[in-house]
Amino acid sequence: MIDAHCHLNYSEKYEDLDEIINRAKEKGVDRIINAGTSIERSQMAIDLAQKYDNLFAIVGIHPHDSEKAGSFEQDLDRMCKEKKVVGVGEIGLDYFANEIDPKIQKNVFSKQIEIAIKNNLPLQIHQRHAGDDVIDVLTSYKNEFKNSPGMIHCFAGSFDFLNKALDLGFYIGFDGNITYKGLAPGEDTKLSDLALKTPNDRIIVETDAPWLTPIPHRGMRNEPSYVIITADFIANLKGIPLEEFRDITVKNTENLFNLND
Ligand SMILES: [Zn+2]
Numbered sequence: 001m002i003d004a005h006c007h008l009n010y011s012e013k014y015e016d017l018d019e020i021i022n023r024a025k026e027k028g029v030d031r032i033i034n035a036g037t038s039i040e041r042s043q044m045a046i047d048l049a050q051k052y053d054n055l056f057a058i059v060g061i062h063p064h065d066s067e068k069a070g071s072f073e074q075d076l077d078r079m080c081k082e083k084k085v086v087g088v089g090e091i092g093l094d095y096f097a098n099e100i101d102p103k104i105q106k107n108v109f110s111k112q113i114e115i116a117i118k119n120n121l122p123l124q125i126h127q128r129h130a131g132d133d134v135i136d137v138l139t140s141y142k143n144e145f146k147n148s149p150g151m152i153h154c155f156a157g158s159f160d161f162l163n164k165a166l167d168l169g170f171y172i173g174f175d176g177n178i179t180y181k182g183l184a185p186g187e188d189t190k191l192s193d194l195a196l197k198t199p200n201d202r203i204i205v206e207t208d209a210p211w212l213t214p215i216p217h218r219g220m221r222n223e224p225s226y227v228i229i230t231a232d233f234i235a236n237l238k239g240i241p242l243e244e245f246r247d248i249t250v251k252n253t254e255n256l257f258n259l260n261d
C-alpha cells in the first residue's frame with residue numbers, strides 16, 4: 001500500500017523513524033509520501049526521500065503558513081526539480097480556525113499552482129470550509145492542467161464540492177477521521193457518504209500522520225502503517241475485499257504521482 005500524505009518530516013514527533021518505516025513495510029505499506037507545509041518542512045521531506053528508498057516528497061506551503069511565506073517562489077521552484085519530488089502540496093485554502101486573510105491565502109495558493117504547472121507536477125490540495133473558493137481558483141487554471149491535475153487531500157465538504165473536484169479531474173484522498181463517529185465541526189456531509197460517492201478510479205488513502213489517527217488508536221500518534229485501517233474501513237463500506245481496494249488505491253496513487261517512472 002501507499003500512504004499518499006503524511007508528515008514524517010515533523011521529525012520531532014518521530015524520533016523512532018526507522019522503526020516507524022519498518023513497521024509500515026512489515027504491514028505492507030511499502031511507499032510513503034511526505035508532504036511539506038513550509039519551505040523548511042518541504043526540505044526535510046526531500047532529505048528523508050533521499051535517505052530512504054521508499055519515501056517520496058511533496059513540496060509546498062500550507063495555507064496556515066501563507067502569511068509568513070515571504071518570497072518563496074525561487075526556493076519552491078528549485079525544490080520541484082529535486083529527485084523524488086512527486087508533487088506540490090500541501091497547498092490550498094483554510095477558512096477554519098485560521099485568521100489569515102483569504103486574499104493572502106489565494107495569492108500564495110495561485111503562485112504555487114503556477115510553479116507546479118511549470119514543473120509538470122500534480123497538486124496536493126488542503127482545504128477546510130473553503131470548497132467553493134478552491135474550485136474557483138482551480139477552475140481558473142483548468143486549461144493548463146493535464147489529465148490528472150492532482151488530489152484533494154483529507155477530503156471533506158459537500159457532494160457539490162466533490163462533484164466539481166471530480167469534474168476537474170482530481171483524485172480524492174481519505175484519512176483516519178473517516179472512522180470517527182459523527183460530523184466534524186461545520187461539516188454537514190458524512191465522510192463515509194463522500195467516500196461511497198467517490199468512484200473507485202479516483203479514490204486514494206492517506207494518514208496525515210502524526211494527526212487524524214484512526215479508531216482504535218485515536219488519541220495517540222498516527223503513523224503510516226495505520227493507512228491500512230482506513231483502507232479496510234472504506235473497502236467494507238464499498239463492499240469489496242481489502243486486497244482489491246488496496247490494488248485500486250495503489251494504482252491511483254502511482255498514476256497520479258508517476259511513481260513508476
Ligand atoms: Zn491538510
Ligand SMILES: [Zn+2]
Nearest residue numbers: 005035090208
Ligand atoms: Zn497534512
